[in-house]
Amino acid sequence: MTPMNNMTETKPNVDREPRSTEFSLNRTELALSEKNANEPAWLLSARKAGFMSFDELGLPTLQDEDWRFTNVAPIEKMTLAPVSKPAHHGVTEKALGQFPFTALAGSQLVFVNGQFAPELSFLAPLPEGVKVMNLAAALATEPTLVEPHLCRHASTDTNAFTALNTAFFQDGAFIYVPVGLAVAEPIHLRFISTAQDHGTTAHPRNLIVAGRESRVTVIESYVSLSDVPYFTNSVTEIVAGGNAVVEHLKYQDENQQAFHIATVAAHCGRASKVVTHSIALGAKLSRTNIYATLAGEGLECILNGLYLTRAEQLADHYMIVDHAQPHGASHEYFNGILADKSKGVFHGRILVRPGAQKTDAKQTNKNLLLSDHATADTKPQLEIYADDVKCTHGATLGQLDDESIFYLRSRSIPREKARRMLIHAFAGEIIDRVRCVAVREELDRLVWDRLEQNQPITTNP
Amino acid sequence: MKEPIISIKNLSADVEGRQILKGVNLTIYPGEMHAIMGPNGSGKSTLAAILAGRDGYHISGGEVTYCGQDLLALDPEERACEGVFLAFQYPVEIPGVNSTYFLKTAYNEIRKHRGLPELDAMEFLKFVKEKVKLLHLAEDLLQRPVNFGFSGGEKKRNEIFQMAVLEPKFAILDETDSGLDIDALKIVSEGVNTLKRPDHAQLVITHYQRLLNFIVPDFVHVLYDGRIVKSGGKELALELEETGYDGMIPAAAVPA
Numbered sequence: 001m002t003p004m005n006n007m008t009e010t011k012p013n014v015d016r017e018p019r020s021t022e023f024s025l026n027r028t029e030l031a032l033s034e035k036n037a038n039e040p041a042w043l044l045s046a047r048k049a050g051f052m053s054f055d056e057l058g059l060p061t062l063q064d065e066d067w068r069f070t071n072v073a074p075i076e077k078m079t080l081a082p083v084s085k086p087a088h089h090g091v092t093e094k095a096l097g098q099f100p101f102t103a104l105a106g107s108q109l110v111f112v113n114g115q116f117a118p119e120l121s122f123l124a125p126l127p128e129g130v131k132v133m134n135l136a137a138a139l140a141t142e143p144t145l146v147e148p149h150l151c152r153h154a155s156t157d158t159n160a161f162t163a164l165n166t167a168f169f170q171d172g173a174f175i176y177v178p179v180g181l182a183v184a185e186p187i188h189l190r191f192i193s194t195a196q197d198h199g200t201t202a203h204p205r206n207l208i209v210a211g212r213e214s215r216v217t218v219i220e221s222y223v224s225l226s227d228v229p230y231f232t233n234s235v236t237e238i239v240a241g242g243n244a245v246v247e248h249l250k251y252q253d254e255n256q257q258a259f260h261i262a263t264v265a266a267h268c269g270r271a272s273k274v275v276t277h278s279i280a281l282g283a284k285l286s287r288t289n290i291y292a293t294l295a296g297e298g299l300e301c302i303l304n305g306l307y308l309t310r311a312e313q314l315a316d317h318y319m320i321v322d323h324a325q326p327h328g329a330s331h332e333y334f335n336g337i338l339a340d341k342s343k344g345v346f347h348g349r350i351l352v353r354p355g356a357q358k359t360d361a362k363q364t365n366k367n368l369l370l371s372d373h374a375t376a377d378t379k380p381q382l383e384i385y386a387d388d389v390k391c392t393h394g395a396t397l398g399q400l401d402d403e404s405i406f407y408l409r410s411r412s413i414p415r416e417k418a419r420r421m422l423i424h425a426f427a428g429e430i431i432d433r434v435r436c437v438a439v440r441e442e443l444d445r446l447v448w449d450r451l452e453q454n455q456p457i458t459t460n461p
Numbered sequence: 462m463k464e465p466i467i468s469i470k471n472l473s474a475d476v477e478g479r480q481i482l483k484g485v486n487l488t489i490y491p492g493e494m495h496a497i498m499g500p501n502g503s504g505k506s507t508l509a510a511i512l513a514g515r516d517g518y519h520i521s522g523g524e525v526t527y528c529g530q531d532l533l534a535l536d537p538e539e540r541a542c543e544g545v546f547l548a549f550q551y552p553v554e555i556p557g558v559n560s561t562y563f564l565k566t567a568y569n570e571i572r573k574h575r576g577l578p579e580l581d582a583m584e585f586l587k588f589v590k591e592k593v594k595l596l597h598l599a600e601d602l603l604q605r606p607v608n609f610g611f612s613g614g615e616k617k618r619n620e621i622f623q624m625a626v627l628e629p630k631f632a633i634l635d636e637t638d639s640g641l642d643i644d645a646l647k648i649v650s651e652g653v654n655t656l657k658r659p660d661h662a663q664l665v666i667t668h669y670q671r672l673l674n675f676i677v678p679d680f681v682h683v684l685y686d687g688r689i690v691k692s693g694g695k696e697l698a699l700e701l702e703e704t705g706y707d708g709m710i711p712a713a714a715v716p717a
């Protein structure tokens with residue numbers, strides 16, 4: 001492993017003028033700085049489009065059909081201060097060790113409050129030509145690799161948060177795997193918040209480009225050393241070339257007061273295989289938007305998700321799977337385990353365009369309610385404009401199956417252990433779809449521990 | 462005289478106000494295999510479920526003594542630890558629970574109950590692989606979730622496989638033969654016969670006589686309308702096959 005000595009902190013291209021830390025989301029105060037002028041013209045125009053789109057859209061309200069179950073008003077009420085100065089963050093390697101996926105053998109890029117931390121990052125040996133670096137550096141050194149993809153896949157037209165990120169992102173990760181190469185070990189992108197001030201905001205922006213016939217696994221983890229409310233608004237664009245195999249996992253465990261909004265936009269090429277997992281454990285309110293565009297023939301796209309909530313947490317997943325070409329398969333599997341007064345939201349839209357014949361689209365959302373006060377809203381939506389397709393969706397909502405509990409008890413397993421086994425199994429349906437063995441095994445332990453915390457032993461379940 | 466393994470006295474039970482069992486009497490001694498036959502709705506599966514401890518039944522009278530204990534006072538898991546086993550008529554699919562993990566947990570609960578040290582993963586795997594062969598099951602079954610995606614025949618064989626692993630003192634087989642083709646039936650029967658022990662007992666519940674060609678019971682009982690209306694040796698099953706249940710039922714037992 002090489003420490004990233006050669007990767008110096010590049011100056012983010014957005015405004016670094018000392019300015020009021022009181023950065024309100026009042027739209028009139030938003031303006032792109034003159035300083036963006038040193039960015040390439042294409043990026044500047046993307047930022048402007050993002051800004052204008054945000055200006056027009058404003059933050060969504062409950063009247064907005066795509067946001068009817070998730071009230072983001074608290075985000076608007078916060079004082080949202082983007083960290084614009086790389087303050088000494090005080091995060092040590094030792095402190096990082098407490099967070100998941102630390103022991104993975106692959107490369108790690110660390111971002112603290114959205115700022116790249118090269119001293120905590122390192123690169124594992126990578127095949128020649130593979131790029132793993134921070135995006136700001138890539139914009140400076142690899143503009144020809146970045147330009148064809150950045151801001152091309154995460155649309156700012158309808159999503160105000162993506163628009164906001166596009167207007168104001170400073171940094172994030174850039175991963176580029178050339179044609180035919182495989183990165184064996186998962187690449188871990190670590191986003192750590194150390195926010196001291198209420199409403200501190202980070203807009204991480206990631207771009208993952210997997211060339212034709214390449215293979216790569218990427219983990220994005222969002223964790224916290226902070227105990228105040230802050231706001232993460234991330235956008236990740238994934239481009240999978242023909243026959244590429246991409247596995248992406250977002251692990252979200254922000255603190256219990258945080259707001260986490262994320263967009264994952266995947267553009268899948270012919271006969272590619274793209275698997276994304278969204279694991280939501282933390283945050284007071286989280287919303288993950290997944291947009292998958294099945295742009296080539298005969299590809300397979302799996303969107304997999306698990307959310308565990310307790311107290312008054314809300315975990316929302318929204319996705320649009322766009323079947324644009326024939327013979328595409330998309331499967332969405334989302335399971336939620338909801339305790340206390342928490343809430344889960346699932347909104348899955350499958351769009352089958354004219355000509356996308358032989359599409360096989362499947363969507364399932366299952367919710368396990370561990371308390372009478374937990375709620376789940378699920379809204380499947382099929383929009384089909386081709387006539388030779390197979391599309392199914394199903395949603396369930398319920399408690400543990402009595403018959404299964406009896407079966408386990410009849411084999412000598414005590415009631416409480418049987419319950420836990422079944423809850424674990426419910427999570428396991430999702431975890432089992434993670435292909436990278438080291439990640440899957442660690443995730444399994446993490447989820448198990450969290451379930452134990454979320455659902456302490458009850459004598460009278 | 463030996464102590465009975467199980468002694469059912471005048472057992473009556475109802476479900477949602479409907480009386481299903483109307484005074485069942487049955488005593489089973491160690492080393493014995495009993496068969497209960499009866500038409501649909503006679504109460505066969507209810508009896509099995511009550512013995513295993515399923516919720517939802519109201520015991521309106523009678524008692525069940527198992528190895529000197531009041532069986533009905535025990536939770537299902539306590540009964541299992543004491544050696545009661547029910548092979549389900551419809552085994553439940555449990556996606557996400559690995560078969561080996563499930564069986565190891567169950568097996569070790571029973572060992573703990575008996576004051577024996579628990580087996581670790583390696584020891585258990587070795588032990589369990591022997592048992593898999595007995596039922597002619599593919600070893601990959603151990604890596605699959607419990608009953609998940611199994612065919613009907615695989616599920617039934619899996620029940621007997623679990624029985625082989627847990628070595629119950631008193632096993633109840635609830636229509637284990639239903640849905641099995643002749644080959645699977647032979648395998649299951651062979652398994653059950655191998656598991657016979659002089660200090661254990663088995664109660665086989667079946668609708669058809671067919672199973673009893675392979676598993677030869679010491680006693681056959683006919684359950685009709687919540688009562689055992691006739692008991693006899695293995696020849697009773699053959700007699701039933703010829704006359705049908707109608708010929709077997711005494712006039713007194715036919716409800717008005």
